Amino acid sequence: MEILHQIGLFLQTAIQTGTPILFAIVGGILCEKVGHMNLGVEGMMLMGASFGFTVACATGNPLLAMLAAGAAGAAGALIYAFITVTLRGNQVVTGLVLTIFGTGVSGLIGGWVSSEQIPQSVSSAFRPVEIPVLSNIPILGEAVFSQDIYVWLGLVIAVLAYFYLNKTKLGLYVRAIGENPGAADASGINVTLHKYINILLGGFLCGLGGAYLSTAFLTTWQDNVTAGAGWIAVALIIFSTWNPLKAIFAAYLFGMLRGLNYKMQGWEIQIPSQFLTMLPYIATIIVLIFIAMRKKKENQPPKALGEAYFREER
């Protein structure tokens, strides 16, 4: 039974490790689906992390902390959207600058709250909750039925995002814009509005993901708390072929890989941990080659990804 318990705990941690990245992947998918590649994910996560932390300390209210984190991420996304949608600026440069900007903002705010501590009311709200009876099931008890609110929220959001993109009229608009904004515009879809909505929603989710790291995992502020999670998310957006359901799988798989990295230190077979670090990126490149080769319709990147849309140029 001990081994089952161990496996359960391993999966529990893996899912928790994957969750902040899941938020960022789903956020990134929403953004890329309207044709905008946002390399500012890391920056938006950091903004969310710092604002979430600050509001958690100031108010002691977990819900407010989450809202503040999301709003901060969305604010970063708003700058990005204004420059790339309205002013048709270069998406790669804008995204990279957003990451630098977000790192600066979180460093500045983090410096102000560096002596604060997450209040009890917040940390207890984000603690894993054991669901009675179900949490006694071997493996699943720990992995699934003893999770915190963020894990559940991440799952719900990913599923909702899937339905939003694939089963609703709005989602159809979104996909149409990502494939061919000119045609979408001609059929009467408000391209600018939908781009803004999805980019901002994406930023909101990235901010939430960042706050999970700063408010649920830690009790004091740590500079650069995301430590590259945003960049992993950018990779895993592709790995999940722009599908929020596969994003769940991608994020948790990554979490397991991270966990394995720690676990292996005590094992006899030693694979240098750096090779496990490389794995998601290598896998992403392979996926990229694969989808480019197979040309299967549903796995392709949005056709207009990275291109600015200007009505008069149609």
Added chain:
Amino acid sequence: MSMIQISKRQKGTSKLADVLIRIGAIVLSLIFIGIVLAIMGYDPFKVFGKIIQTPFKRFKDVMNKTIMLTTLSLGIAIAFRMKFWNIGAEGQFYMGAFGAASMAFMCPDLPPILLLPLMAIAGFICGGLWALIPAVIKAKFGASETLVTLMMNYIAIAFISYLQYGPWKDPAALGAAKVPNFSENAVLPDVFGIHAGWIIMLVLVIIMTILLRYTKLGYQIDVIGESETTAKYAGMNTVKILVIAVLISGGLCGMAGFMQSSAVEKSITDSMSAGLGFTAVITAWLAKLKPPIIVVASFMFSILLQSGSSLQVMKIPSSITEIMQGVIIFFVLACEFFINYKISLRKHTAVKEAE
């Protein structure tokens, strides 16, 4: 009732107007930053003063960064000119450093006159080959180079990290994971107080200016950048040009890795780029991919990067420089709109009257 009408400029604005609009954007961004600083309770003039003093007080540090940023931006520029979106400078930089370090460790006793060129060549080749992988993937399978080059960065960093914590770890460093220092022979000497990389940088700027502006290859690269179909119709071997340009692109980034490891780190670490491979994308873009302007943009950026530590002395958080970088580029990005597009107010009634 009037309506705003936006149209693409056909001829573009004049060169002077271009420059003035950009300078205007930078001035506006500085005013904006000044106001924000004042609201936050810092004296903006003191902050700006400190930043302006930086190149005088810490000239060497600023120049070290300038050399690195310029060389990386040159590499990025040649790829961007043909619309090959190489954002893998970071990885190519590390692989270049790896190539140089391999030479330094393999033949530490070779005289500098032989060893240094050997390191430079190894750096160039390793960086170039690392960039070639995404180019081949693009040419063969059609996978987006933006994403592949981005992924290749993290693979390269993990590889260097592996060397640092594994086979290249210095046993004499007592547990600390550090690669041993290069031998004296493998260190680029100082010329006028700054490492000789500045001469290499200037030479590279001249070579790249000539290559991009006056050679057949430079012309071909620009044609492909305009339209790959046109290039193909004109009978250009686009794959061959892509391969050469990308080799140079990654090679230059590798050269930056060689100079940084040889002259500044005198070793190799998995954090020695400090993210400048990404910053270089911004400076290359700011300079409109033109080599001589790249030097200026890189120098300006290096001042901003370096002033963080002098601000900290004044108890001003160094993060402010990152925020400033962000705000300034946001403003410049926004002003591009006014260079590329014309905004006019159209009066509906007036149109009707004319009819």
